[in-house]
Amino acid sequence: MSQGKNYKRHHLNPLLINQTTMKKLYADRGETGDVSFIVESEVIRAHRCVLATHSPKYKAQFYGVQPDQGEIRVDGVSADAFREFLQFFYLDEVFLTQKNIEDVLNLACQSLVNTFVNVCEEFLKYSSVLLIDNFCWSYRLAMLYDLKSLQNKCRHFFNYKTYALKVLANAGFENCDRELLPELLQLYAEKCKEIDYFNACIAWAKTACKLENKDPENGVNLRAVLGDAITNIRFGNMTIEEFAEIHSKYDGLFSTDESIEIMYMIGKVNGFKSKRFNQLSRKEFEFTVKKVDTIFECDRVSSKSEDRKGLRREEKIWFYCIKLIKLHGLVIATTNIGDIKILVACSIEHFEYCPKFTTKSKTDTNETIITFDQPIFCTNSCFIHLERDSWWNNKDGYYVKDTIESHGTHFIFNRVDPDGSVSFVKRILYSCRE
Template sequence: MGQSDSKPGKCPNVRKNPLVKQTLEKLHSERDETGDVTFIVESELIRAHRCVLATHSPKYKAQFYGAHPDKIQISVDVVSAVAFKEFLQFFYFDEIALTVENIEAVLNLAKQSLVDTFVTECINFLIEVVTVDNLCWAYHIAIFHDIKQLKDHCEQEISANAKKVFAGKDFIKCDRDLLIRILKLNSLCCKETEVFDGCIAWAKAMCKQKNVDTEKGVNLRAALGKAIPEIRWSSMTVEEFAAIHNKFKGFFTADESSEIFCIISKLKNFKSERFNQIPREQTEPTPVKPNDELISKPHLRCDRTAVGKIEFDLKGNDSVLFFCNQGICLQGFVLGSKDINELKVDVMLEKVHLQNYPKTLVHKGSWNETMVLFGKPIDIKPLDRCYIDVNSSSFFACKDVYGLKSDVRIDDISFKFPLSGIVQPMGLITCLLFSRLD
């Protein structure tokens, strides 16, 4: 058989080399013996291979093989030895294990290495691990390192989960500059009194650090400083502000009190020189009328439920991150409860936020589930990451939720859910509804 009879691009003499992957792994495990450069990190000696590091990093290539190469021992400051070892994984492994504890240091080292792929992986990891409990931490990293996609993601999540953010422990740990940035957001889905309560909790935490009286209004005012004008007093009622004014003696000056009452009363043509008068946007999901044709249309189901029921109380919110090896048309998803009436759905596809994505709820009476169908299906390319966040105003006990898989295969289509373990009990979203892309 001639060469022309073989498949295009396929040569029968070409074979995979099973040792390529093992070579780098072996080099990593034997760094102490074969490494030719030593990094001194927190008094610990960490050896590596100059040629391996220089292969991908322009910084290390210039550092080790430039006109004036560095000596074989290099001191690394402002990073822990554990974080540096975590960073070295990028050069030796095809799968890396990043941690929340060290991700900021690893990100900084990745940026210094001038390898965009390393930086991108750190950013993707940060986006994946962001929760309501660490949003302010992630937002600080996004701002400090000027990461637009992470900053946009955090601002969207803070806006959507503002009530929980202001009541959380992560919020009172942020610095005043970050507090002000959060208050400047024009879309915070909570009452302005809840914004103020969050600011007071933050101010009390700052007073406690400085060992000053946390009950004196003058101390709370000094802690908040330039954050006070960013509270949208115009969104409060006269009664709400009067209650605040009476509770926190010494917090407001006489001029400020008079001006805030004018703002709340919405006096004609009154313009404040102190306070932000821009009203916050309270956007709600766009309602979509049920589409009989869409409802009756058959869907392929990517069912994540594992064998065995797990009974526990469930709140009406969940999120899922996934990607698959082939292009699909995502038409909706299934929630593991039929008790949901109101639902906010946000979708992010490859860092592009599809805010308030239109959807309709279809209750299935014969099964304890709710089908959520998009008014406009989403085309997803192979390996594109899709993030779905759902939030219901109702809280309920759900006794029919199963453990969820991290890998699901349907014929030749493979779905990966990287935030899940092998099998975990988590949340509402139990199934994806999709069709193949034509």
């Protein structure tokens, strides 16, 4: 009897490894694990195939030309941190702690799995950066492991309001690593004067001298611990009075040639180029800022729409963008704005902010341009709330698009109110990193 053509049919495999199975493997790894790690004299077991499936490092270590067969010693990290790290291989949700995150990040980088590193970076961005006491520690990790997103968030936080002054005066700055000091002295802050950076630099040097049992008031000792880090101070931005006070207070901090160079920089001698000190201006190197009139526009709604009776006294806009932007202001679809209040809340800062702003009405286009006195950094979720005492005298409304793409920046809008499709915001002014 002929069997005819081969019959094929796909069937779901009920035994296929799923998250429940992985959780059980994780829970039972002490019993079923086939590799033992010795961490701080503790034995922590895991499964070779599970680790090798995700990590190129472990694949080479367990199944390479000369695979490890016995127990594996892990130095430089805590046992608790290693257990937290193992979660990445088994669980869909990992539990990380501030205490162990540095060790976990180190292990994640060693594993050569970018996804693990990204999770650690996100944890640091939203648990550590926004605390003054943790700033230098967070920035050190960002620089050490080349975490670009965390670096940017640290820089933005440093430049926000007067946080730079608080960071520079914090014990975390005075006790930071010598390798990190030059990086910190290059940070930009609009609210900081160059003398503020210098004073923080000296406070760090005095702490270092005390640790080495040297006189912290001796200029020669201070320069010895500072080394070339002090060349990151932009002395050309100081006044001659500020430098004269420094020079008289810290004898031996500068050589004669260095003092002459600094005076030349302060005096803005034409064509002078210092051989020792950084003459570049401090600037926000996170951005290549475009024109302020970079905008995304809302869609116009016909004034003949039956549901356009008039605009409310307040408008709420809530959007999500995948790139960091600088919010410069808004364009309102009326010249009669009267007394207006604006509230901006951005997830990058986790703060509500009532910006100071100026307005300029253009009767030819029947709109008012609102420009914030200082731009606001925002990414992820941003909430803008506008309110005035009376109803808006405006005949035309605007739809806010669900999704807008402009200059590679995606803006995904959420309706705050049931009738939130009607808006008196005509455009939003911003600049972004190219």
